[in-house]
Amino acid sequence: MNFKLLKVLITISLFSTTLPAMANLITNGSFEDTTVGNGQWAWFNSSGVNGWQGSNIEIWNNYSIFSAAEGNQLAELNAHPSNGEAFSIFQTFDTTAGITYDLSFSYAARSSNNEAFLLNLFAADNTDMLSQLIDDHEVKKWSQYNNSFKATSGSTTLRFTSVYPEFATVGNFLDDIKIIASTANKQLAAEVPEPSGLFLAGFGLLFMMRKKFKGKITQNK
Template sequence: MSLALVRTVVGAAVLAIASFSSQASLIVNGDFEGNPINPNSWTWKPSSQVAGWQGSNIEIWNSMNGVQAMVGNHFIELNAHGSNQGAWSIFQSFETLVGQSYELSFYYRARNGSNEQFDVTVADLSQTLNDHTNQGWSFFSSTFVANDTNTTLRFTSHNSGTIGNFLDGVSVIAQQGTAAVSAPATFGVFTAGLLALGLIRRIRTR
């Protein structure tokens, strides 16, 4: 194998890993498809039974009351059923790179359209959303800069009622050009680099 070919292969592998890392969402089960239910039905589950998420109970819908999901077949209602003390809140933590910019996006919609609002917080981003209606989905997109290696995204309702605040398609993606590479990916690149260096040395000593 030629030295030029080795360099080409290693370079392509590094670019592929970096590209994948920049495009893959860091949110697990952001489309809420992890707990499939029958069409025209709903259920609620403790967050411990919903992949990726923690906090209050999570109410999952599938095409109920004429409301279709924006991503896949399922979405959730933040103001869920079951026992709860105070406002409803769900959250998810994920690995980030300090100083890295990320894009947060999701869809939101009101159930009844009256006084429904919630807060979304992540790193240096905090915003109250109260402009949603029950006539269709709204889209939220904003950027934030990670200030820790572990970042938490949180949605919190403004009241303790069991009606309101649909969510779907939650995503966090590293912005292009400044993509963080996860520890496993970094290790893979490092290992590939070492192997390539060893091969280059063998070629040169022949």
């Protein structure tokens, strides 16, 4: 048996046994990937905005003396031009059933505190996991939404739909949209051995195998 090779394999295994990184599962949650000039705005088909699907998306970059909540750009849900239907943008992302995730985003009104939109989360089978009306906007003043949900499938869809105004092209700013694995998953993390314990277990296994191998050599002499 090649003990040097065994030692290398155990070491690689130990270093690779880590908890998943708590990265944002939403792609382009701050609408920075589609460049708009400073002090300007532009509207795009959703296919031209990385990560997002649905209606057109209007993106501002420090336009009309209003700064993004995060980064330089923000999105206006009620985008130009109107097609006579409610505006709706959505994104589907990978999840693990049974794991809790934290959802957060910033929102603001453009011209009226009466502006409102519907927030939805859907499981892979289109089961509505969360449906909430967000109607406490303030004009050009960011508010932050925070909530948690437990995934029930291998993918989940986040959707925003305009409620007021429903068809007009003015209203409902969004920015800094995040979904990350929740720190509430502490029990799951506790079940994974710490790196120090893994090293002890790995090298203990190596020692036992080496001792057993030496015993066989002694018996064969």
